[in-house]
Amino acid sequence: MKILYIDTSSSYLYTAIIENQSKIAEIKKEFGQNLSKEALPEIASMFNTHNLKPEDINKIIVVNGPGSFTGIRIGITIAKVYAWSLDKPIITISALEAMAISGEENTYHVPIIDARRDHCYTAIFNEKNEAIVKPCYISYEKLAEELKSLKEYTIVSNDQEKIPFKNQRIEKYTPNIQKIVNSVKDRDTVNPHSVNPEYLKLTEAEESKQA
């Protein structure tokens, strides 16, 4: 059972091919503005290096956000076109859940992705990695309120310098792709046509129209 994992929801490309819980190939690289150019050559290079063909993949797991709007769409487009054209089962996972799964064990996790204007994307996961606060777009002020009720928790984020919480230890995020794949691989698959980003936020045009 070979599983292709794709996450382009930040400035990084996180991708891997996992087979029966072991890692065949993995890439973790920061590309920033060049993600659209580099994502596919990098994914293709994993296949070439290991002499694999696209048909050899049995399942695709793709991160559907939140994060960089453009970034998410790159990975989602690749994954849904791949799954649709070769009729491969596909599963989506939240970037926030991937962050929680990759964190230290036996603690509550609060993954944070900065969303500018004093807001962030976040969720709260218990030690079994169940979301007790679902992924959402929220002000840091409101999040601080939420966190007051928690006794012990670990913040996971790559936006340390943007998070306004003082004296708070923040665990840096590097995905443990094997662990992520292992915890979600048996979830229900979805129709590739319905694989879409979860932005958690309306566009500015839609927001000002509602206001």
Next chain:
Amino acid sequence: MKETKEMYILGIESSCDETSASIVKNGTEEIATVISSQIDIHKNYGGVVPEIASRHHVKNITIVLEECLQRANMTMDQIDAIAITYGPGLIGSLLIGLEAAKTLSFIYNKPLIPVHHIAGHIYANSLVRPFQFPLLALVVSGGHTEIIEMTNHYKFNKLGGTLDDAIGECYDKVARVIGLEYPGGKKLDKLAQLEKCTYQLPIPLHDDSYNFSFSGLKSAVINLAHNEEQRGRELNKEDLAASFEKVAIESVINKVKKAVIDKKIKYLIVAGGVAANQRLRKEIEKLGSEMNIEISIPPMKYCTDNATMIAAAGYYAYLDGRRADLSLNSKSQDKLV
């Protein structure tokens, strides 16, 4: 050998607010086309909102591809190459088509052909009849106003273009001043048919170049509307539309005529969404018979953004040896030549 026999190209276009896929045989024969337009969504905002456009492209892309293959009764294995609009256009929109095309190229190991959006508009005409060279292409749309000379297939020479707004953009903005709902360019053209050119407007960029400028004309209309309002006079919308259209089209015709004479052109192509403009069509046809040159204006379905023209252009780009690898990137701005 394949080049001279049958070649099926899958074209993908997502540069603005239309998600489109098409299969074209040998650059001339349309097999199937699907266009998913977002116009009804963007109408609510008075113009295309880039982030909303990107969101819809990613939603629609596989549905559009699937329907296109179904209508053609073909599978990806029967496709010989994939042609993709890499630019110019809205970067977030372009990226969806680009990533889809690159993914298909990777999965099926098919050549990837990069197509410039303007080349697509020009090659919409090859779906109607064969090209004759030297040829002049007038590309007029919401994003472009260009005069391009072609001495052979895929040999483009840009003679001139707009220095500021595109003509279609100017039409839409003037339409808004008159109070027409977006996209108002077409409605403005209709209004102008009741023509009486009572308002005086300057002919833009009346010089020796092949260039255009429409921002001055746009400002003149806005000022005129403003002044009339301040004087408490009611704006005659039909007359203003007619007055605007007269000078806008006249400036285009002047430059085209100059290029036809200078470059000894025998074949004139009009392409892009504004090719539907009634006055432009009338004036171009008049120019054709006056100068004794052949005119080609594609049917409307090929004038607005579509992947058929991209697949058609892709064929000639392929014959010209143009290929891209998986590192192809989108470009919001890029010159054809």
